Amino acid sequence: MAEYTSVQALEPLRHVVKDVRKWDLGLECTIDSFYYQVEKRALSRGWKQILLLDLPALGSLYDKGLSRGYLDLEKFPASFGKLDSGRFQDSWIFRSLLQHTFDGFGTLDATTPVEVVAATRQLLYLYKKARIQCPKEGISDAVKDYIAIEEDLRPPHGTWGNDTWIPRSFSFFGSGGDLTSTGLRRDYWRLCDLVFRCLVPRVQLLPEGVVPRHGPGAVSDVCTGSDKFAFPYWPAKLGRLFPSSQFAYANEYLAYTNDIGIGPTQQGDPRNGLSEKEPPCRLLAVPKTFKGPRLIASEPTAHQFIQQGLMQWIRQHMPKALSTCVNFLDQQPSRDAALEASRTGELATVDLSSASDRLSCWVVERAFSSNQTILAALHACRTRIVIDATGTHEGLSLQLKKFAAQGSAVTFPVQTIVYAGMAICSYLWDQGFRPQVLLTQEFSLTQDCVERAAERIRVFGDDIVLPSSSVQTLTAALQALQLKVNVSKTHYLGRFRESCGMDAYCGHDVTPVYVSDLLLAPGAEGLASWIDISNLAHLSALWHLSSWMLSVVDTKTMSGIVFSQVKQDKAGMLILPDENLSPAGETGIRATTFCRGTRFHGSVRMHRHNVYGPIRPNEGLQVQERRVLCVTTKVTKVARGTFQDLYQYLVERPSPETDWSAGYISGKVTLTIRQRWSPVT
Secondary structure, three states: OOOOOHHHHHHHHHHHHHHHHHOOOOOHHHHHHHHHHHHHHHHHHOHHHHHHHHHHHHHHHHHHHHHHOEOOHHHOOHHHOOOOOOOHHHOHHHHHOHHHOEOOOOEEOOOOOHHHHHHHHHHHHOOOOOOOOOOHHHHHHHHHHHHHHHHHOOOOOOOOOOOOOOOOOOOOHHHOHHHHOOOOOHHHHHHHHHHHHHHOOOOOOOHHHOOOOOOOOOOOOOOOOOOOOOOOEOOHHHHHHOOHHHHOOOOHHHHHHOOOOOOOOOOOOOOOOOEOOOOOEEEEEEOOOOOOOEEEEEOOHHHHHHHHHHHHHHHHOOOHHHHHHEOOOOOHHHHHHHHHHHHHOOEEEEEEEOHHHHOEHHHHHHHOOOOHHHHHHHHHOOOOEEEEOOOOOOOOEEEOOEOOOEOEOOHHHHHHHHHHHHHHHHHHHHOOOOHHHHHOOOHHHHHHHHHHHHOOOEEEOOEEEEEHHHHHHHHHHHHHOOOEEOHHHOEOOOOEEEEOOEEEEOOEEOOOOOOOOOOOOOHHHHHHHHHHHHHHHHHOOOHHHHHHHHHOOOHHHHOOOEEEOOEEOOOOOEEOOOOOOOOOOOOOOEEEOOEEOOOOOOOOEEOOOOOOOOEEEEOOOOEEEEEEEEEEEEEEEEOOOOOHHHHHHHHHOOOOOOOOOOOEEEEEEEEEEEEEEEEOO
């Protein structure tokens, strides 16, 4: 991880300040004061505290002020000035930046232009996602919170701890005091049972209908670069529903003869050499923000193999009510809903804290009770033990009451279904639907009510969009299920909304550009990321930032970069070029060139950048070609020459047009830069 000086860390902010001054928003008199004060504190108190913690914290407070109508005085960061008098104008950050959005007492000025809001958020959030390793204390605190959440969860009533799933009926309505103590009537929970009966796939899940596959990530029981098809374990719990003779081998003959050449036989099933021991998942910390990491878990190979197939089965068998409000593969519907919600104020965006860590087996068994075959499959491929691999809690071993940690392939679809069901139920309840009415109807009529309600809901993971009037009911219901709404990122008042990476205010996209690296990192991955952010900055009118980022790239590398134009339609909307703007595009690394005008300005004038690099004619294609740089993936594939090659082919099902070969990736996948001839566009 690169180390930066305070001067280097402040360089991106200095150029963004230049850009904001050029936007002609009336901020010129105060924006220089803002940068001076930030620079002064970054040099004296440490740039990490000011840039990576305090500014994003104020950004979150600013967003909440946009939706709530006032700033929260008690949560104002101390580094931005004392507020003993209770007046915001006593703070330098208010005088230099916030006074353009709020008055002296922290009340929102409803006439604030959208451009001012976008500029303010850009300055506050520029460093939010900088890839700076958080302190070890932050990782330790995250693991402590993980353990505390686990200890507080209700124990399930199903046989999650046994090797065999015993079908039985579960219901929210029949849970008694566990839920009614929160203030919601029992009728609400009866309504939940009816709603989930319409959302959970009704098709019986048969093991032979699950097509397993390996995921791209690491697993807990096989070293990186080893063959995942050489399963070291096939747990007894998994084998009861998904036998290894059918799911670990191409056919049962090979399973019983063990004639596959996958290595030494381990203690376990004498028929096929696979141990029935259930290995634990390993808790890992991956970078998220400087404040703290994201905790995920690498699953055992066999579990992950089946989880991937089960995830695909759920996607393929979604009832209409669920497919109306959920798209497992595309965040854009949720982004569009958030943008529209910021315009009308009729919809709210709700975010959850530690969503997967708080989702218990107790909740899952009730949500999916109408289809016991799905519960049986979830039980079979669920890992019950997690051990610490972060290096902060040596010897930690937890038997989980949560359904699964992040890292399990079924966590995302399961939690999406649960949160969609709770959102629909809360909306129906607030619309006056009561279970007594629905119970007297045919199931098809009940299903029709749920489908109509689902049209008002969008859910993607733990990002929920629903009518603003139902937020209070949903919050109470989730709290009863031991889930926690992230208040700072939940918006149902005012005109600010955020969901799935879309930050919107009054119907306009105000999502800031985030810098991930403060200096150009060496290697192909660093260059690709650097150019990508430069492109985003250019398209957001941050031309000084974009130009500075390109200026630090050496001349030789720049000579192989293709510059693409951005055009404008008659309505003033920017049109991206047909070429792929992604730095990893096969047509070469591409960067946008000079452009005057953005979503904040009325006109766009194009200027073609000088073309670098040698050009040659290609007589066969009748085109001119330029020598350009491309980012390619470099992998080392090891051939087996065993019967597991056959099973890999049956699992991956490659297209006949694909240049496919059996084998496994050995070593780490790396990005490399190479030169190639590409048509001049």
